Structure formats: C-alpha cells, structure tokens
Amino acid sequence: MRKIICITTYPPRECGIATFAQDLIRAILSKFGESYSIKICAVESDTEKQTCTEDVEYVLDTSDISAYATLTRQLNENSEVKMVLVQHEFGLYAAQEEAFLQMLQQLLKPVILVFHTVLAQPSPALYRSVGRM
Numbered sequence: 001m002r003k004i005i006c007i008t009t010y011p012p013r014e015c016g017i018a019t020f021a022q023d024l025i026r027a028i029l030s031k032f033g034e035s036y037s038i039k040i041c042a043v044e045s046d047t048e049k050q051t052c053t054e055d056v057e058y059v060l061d062t063s064d065i066s067a068y069a070t071l072t073r074q075l076n077e078n079s080e081v082k083m084v085l086v087q088h089e090f091g092l093y094a095a096q097e098e099a100f101l102q103m104l105q106q107l108l109k110p111v112i113l114v115f116h117t118v119l120a121q122p123s124p125a126l127y128r129s130v131g132r133m
Contacts, residue, residue, distance in 0.1 A: 003080045004028075007041040007060060007071075008087035013048070017087050017116055025055075038085075041071065043092055062092060068099035076108045084109050088133070089116040090126070101132050 008021040025038050041058035058074065061067045075081050084107055093100040104111060113133055119126065 001037050001080075002035060002082040003078075004036055004038045004083045004085055005041050005058065005075060005081050006038055006085040006087065007043060008085075009043050009092070010040045010053070010056065012053070013042075017089055017092075020116070021087050036082075043087075045095065062100075063095045065096045065099045068096060068103040072103045072106050076106075081109055083112065085112045085114070087114050087116065097129060101129065104133055 006021055006025060009015045009018040011018050011022050021040075025040075028036065029038060038055075039057035040053075040055045041060050042056045043060050043062055045061060045063045047063075058071060060071050075084060086104070104113070122130065
C-alpha cells in the first residue's frame with residue numbers, strides 16, 4: 001500500500017495544527033483509505049516531547065540539526081513512502097531553519113507543504129525562505 005508521511009504536531013499534543021492534521025488525515029483516509037496509509041512524523045523539540053501513538057512512525061526533534069538529515073535519509077530509503085505532507089508554521093522549524101530547508105530540497109519524494117501562517121508583509125529574509133520552500 002502506498003504510504004504518506006505527514007510531518008506535523010499531532011495529538012495528544014494540544015495544538016491547533018495537531019488537531020487540523022488529525023482531522024485532515026481522517027478525512028483523507030475516509031475517502032482514500034483503500035489506496036493510501038498515512039503515518040505521522042511527530043514534530044517535537046528539546047522543550048516539548050511527543051507522546052507517541054500507534055500512528056507515529058517517525059519523530060523529528062526540531063532542535064536537533066542532525067535529526068533533519070536523518071529523517072531525510074530514512075524517508076528517501078523507504079520505498080513504501082510515496083509522498084511527504086508537511087504542516088508548516090514558522091515557529092515549528094525556526095530553531096534549525098536551514099536544516100529544514102535542506103531537508104525539503106533533498107527529499108526525493110513529492111512534498112506537499114501546508115502553510116498555517118500567511119504573512120501580509122514578510123521580511124526580505126522570510127520572503128527568501130518561503131521562496132526556497
């Protein structure tokens with residue numbers, strides 16, 4: 001079965017993006033559950049650890065620069081993974097922004113990026129970062 005990995009915060013973490021991701025995944029599976037499986041790459045940091053559920057297959061510690069390269073390698077090497085769905089909010093990946101951008105560029109799978117923050121007037125640096133995504 002084709003697998004989608006969703007990089008996101010996820011319940012039981014109390015976060016709007018976690019709830020959104022859970023609802024989105026349920027909706028996709030209710031429509032396409034015969035064709036796809038969806039597993040979670042839970043986003044955590046050194047100050048906020050994820051309690052893993054059975055849906056969590058990977059964990060990305062956003063405060064650890066090496067974790068991005070490790071996750072990229074794992075996803076690229078997993079032939080079952082056909083797509084990566086990233087829930088993005090600037091604060092989630094800010095600690096290691098360059099590593100996050102490199103991960104997106106080095107993934108060999110199709111990537112869907114869902115922005116949860118739209119800035120009316122981003123700084124030039126932020127504008128460049130979004131362009132790289």
